[in-house]
Amino acid sequence: xxxxxxxxLAVLCGLIAVTTTAHATQSGRTPLPEIAIAQPGxxxxxxxxxxxxxxxxxxxxxxxxxxxxxxxxxxxLNECIACHASRETGSVIGAGGFCQGCHDYAAVKPDCxxxxxxxxxxxxxxxxxx
Amino acid sequence: xxxxxxxxxxxxxxxxxxxxxxxxxxxxxxAATLTTLATLTxxxxxxxxxxxxxxxxxxxxxxxxxxxxxIDVTRCQTGCEDCVAACGKENGLGEVARPRTDAQWIxxxxxxxxxxxRALSLPMMCQHCAHPxxxxxxxxxxxxxxADGIVLVDRHICIGCRYCMMACPYKxxxxxxxxxxxxxxxxxxxxxxxxxxxxxVHRIDRGETPACVAACxxxxxxxxxxxxLNDPASAISQRIREVRTTxxxxxxxxxxxxxxxxx
Numbered sequence: 001x002x003x004x005x006x007x008x009l010a011v012l013c014g015l016i017a018v019t020t021t022a023h024a025t026q027s028g029r030t031p032l033p034e035i036a037i038a039q040p041g042x043x044x045x046x047x048x049x050x051x052x053x054x055x056x057x058x059x060x061x062x063x064x065x066x067x068x069x070x071x072x073x074x075x076x077l078n079e080c081i082a083c084h085a086s087r088e089t090g091s092v093i094g095a096g097g098f099c100q101g102c103h104d105y106a107a108v109k110p111d112c113x114x115x116x117x118x119x120x121x122x123x124x125x126x127x128x129x130x
Numbered sequence: 131x132x133x134x135x136x137x138x139x140x141x142x143x144x145x146x147x148x149x150x151x152x153x154x155x156x157x158x159x160x161a162a163t164l165t166t167l168a169t170l171t172x173x174x175x176x177x178x179x180x181x182x183x184x185x186x187x188x189x190x191x192x193x194x195x196x197x198x199x200x201i202d203v204t205r206c207q208t209g210c211e212d213c214v215a216a217c218g219k220e221n222g223l224g225e226v227a228r229p230r231t232d233a234q235w236i237x238x239x240x241x242x243x244x245x246x247x248r249a250l251s252l253p254m255m256c257q258h259c260a261h262p263x264x265x266x267x268x269x270x271x272x273x274x275x276x277a278d279g280i281v282l283v284d285r286h287i288c289i290g291c292r293y294c295m296m297a298c299p300y301k302x303x304x305x306x307x308x309x310x311x312x313x314x315x316x317x318x319x320x321x322x323x324x325x326x327x328x329x330x331v332h333r334i335d336r337g338e339t340p341a342c343v344a345a346c347x348x349x350x351x352x353x354x355x356x357x358x359l360n361d362p363a364s365a366i367s368q369r370i371r372e373v374r375t376t377x378x379x380x381x382x383x384x385x386x387x388x389x390x391x392x393x
Contacts, residue, residue: 066284069191069335076313115285115320117313
């Protein structure tokens with residue numbers, strides 16, 4: 001028994017539409033990701049640059065920080081988190097998280113959070129002694 | 131033509147050398163003043179040189195510095211685990227409470243000399259070797275030595291093969307078996323990677339001492355001295371010049387950055 005190709009395609013499209021709208025807002029015919037900005041203001045680069053290049057910026061920064069010990073704040077992941085953590089959950093991941101909102105939409109699973117703390121927090125645990 | 135050219139060059143060289151000499155003299159004078167200032171003690175335990183050690187955050191770690199630790203075994207107390215506790219707190223270790231597999235960046239070792247009964251206690255951790263075997267064996271280049279002598283693991287490219295754990299003669303590295311969620315934001319760590327003492331590199335980059343050193347001083351033992359081995363005026367360099375110190379497994383000639391006094 002053979003299904004008509006057009007019918008299969010229609011069912012598939014319907015399925016995709018249902019799964020994407022679960023995580024995305026509908027704007028006209030195109031679903032858009034939910035991006036919650038906790039502290040609206042100026043990012044370190046224009047929005048268009050950050051959308052395309054944030055992973056490159058972070059990758060270069062991580063190598064500079066770890067390998068050379070350069071701890072400038074501009075592209076630091078901890079600075080991203082400090083600004084972008086959700087007011088409700090205090091995190092950039094999870095429901096309403098700034099990072100996860102977009103990555104779920106784009107079906108990208110970054111492994112940053114396997115090691116990095118997604119919440120801004122303490123600077124140091126043990127006080128320096130005089 | 132050649133001769134004239136040579137003469138001209140020689141003249142230039144002479145001038146340069148003279149200028150260089152002046153510059154060098156000025157520099158040496160300035161360095162001497164700085165050294166005098168640096169050795170001035172502001173308060174017990176605080177020296178200017180330790181404050182000056184914090185480099186600007188946009189400046190890379192430099193090979194002009196080599197961080198080291200001097201552990202005075204005669205002052206280290208048997209039964210005191212303050213350095214281990216401080217390390218765990220600072221770096222977010224030990225939250226799984228499975229002692230056989232939990233990460234261990236620093237541990238206390240109790241030794242007893244059979245002939246005399248002399249008992250010793252000392253902390254053992256990554257010795258931050260100048261010739262680290264863990265770096266030699268790492269297949270991905272994740273295990274590396276920073277310019278200032280700190281041996282680290284780049285978790286971004288560590289595949290968790292654990293060759294470095296086998297290569298290390300000090301048993302200084304651990305494998306992270308469990309997923310973690312409550313890391314210190316400054317100390318990222320997670321399942322599937324090998325890790326070890328970082329000499330609290332995030333604190334060093336801020337100009338602070340490692341957490342274990344701070345805790346030892348807070349406990350009043352002051353058995354750990356942290357500083358720059360390349361700076362002849364630093365407290366650690368002066369101390370290792372004055373007293374006999376040893377390194378663990380000197381026979382391996384790894385030139386560790388951690389030295390022991392009274393061992």
